[in-house]
Amino acid sequence: MSAPTTPGQIITDEESPRLHGNMGSFELFFSIMAYNAPLVVIIGVIPVMLIVGNGVGTPLVFIISGLILAAFADGFIRMSKALPRPGAFYSFISAGxxxxxxxxxxLVMLGAYYCVAVGTIAFGGIVLGALVTDTLHGPDAPWWIWGAVFWAVAGILGYLRIDVSARITAGLLFLELIVVAVYDLGVSGRGGASGLSSAPFSPGHLFDGSFSIGILLAMGMFGGFEVAVLFRDEVRDPDRTIPRATYGVIAAAGILYSVTAWLFINAVGVDHVVALVTGDPEGVMHQSLRHFGGRFAADSANVLVNTSSFAVLLCAHNVGARYAFNLSADGIFPRALSGIHKTHGSPHVSSVVFTIASAVIFVPVLILGIKPLAFYAAILGIASITALLVFFLSNAAVMRYMRKEGSEESAVHRVVLPVVAAVGLGATIALGVKNFTLLTGGSQAVSNLLLVVIAATLLGGIALAFVYRRTRPEVYQRIGRQ
Known part of the structure; x- marks a missing residue:
């Protein structure tokens, strides 16, 4: 644990607490990829995109989203080398x-990961309860009992060395990918319903249905790659490990989602898939899994949806705890939160606090009788739009920092790629705000309230920094792990 400090004391880089770990490219890649919950995306999100998104054009919109985020990642990676600090977006935006x-x-990103964590606890309570009661014919219990199992295990693992979480999420993701591979090979080997058509990749289908909802949902399926920089102190050779993991996740997610969506459309039939999925989204996907992947794929998917959801929770918990740790190390939060475990090298204090905070929110949820799915939808709506907002701000920070520091990077890296990312991210944010009720699943009044919460958090952080600049300049100078 770092040494205690007194008010007004300036903390040097040597005294600033640093986490420890030994993750390589493989473990970091799987930690980030697990956050995207590929099996949940394939079983739960792709059918929804076919219904409310751009229909048969879904595979192509995944490719477009991947290209936009790859353009963003170029500056993100270069910024991580120029500013070798573990604060990720928090550090980059402060510098730029x-x-x-x-x-x-x-503060906004801490809130976003908190929302992902608590939302996934609620969703985990639903899917684990369904598995135990309906599939395994075990005891019937309220959703919050099963959600508490997710919460407790994530809290325990979050306390330990990050390598432990990385190995667990890597193993769970590997099992998910086996199921997806069995299904994809089954569809491609049998030629789908009536041959494999390339129509879903045709630009003519890009604007089927709602392109705006399609791109919005697709963009949200590539989250979590800032984890690469946030874990900087806990990986081996960060200048090589971080770029490999970041680009690897964007490429792997884009290919996996696009190809599997294309094969699913062909498995059901290009001309009939939207109508059939609209009638029974969950049933059609599970029937397709069983028909082309066999009983192994269908039964495994029922189990792995639980482990996939848990991997999301574990990653969100670890990232949220490290945001709290970084804000504590800078003196924004109480310094006690920046304690480091002597054996595990983990931010164990902030992890415990994050675990407790993740439980507290469920007190009013249970008292008010809020349905877990409604809570899950609303809370993840906040996470989706805030992540895109911070992506946009980080991209702007990269452009300004490179210009301010007189970067020797070529115009392609300094201007072209950041502009492409800015246009793509900005348009997606605008679409997200316009269609926020679809993200939250609530009324316009509820959606407006949630947008106000996001704006208030951002503006509150800005106001707090101004206060520190006048009253505690030593803290102000540390903001952004400076």
């Missing part, structure tokens, strides 16, 4: 757009 915006963004 100022400490005020940086602190606001840091």
């Amino acid at each position: 757009l100022g400490r005020e915006v940086g602190l606001g963004a840091g």
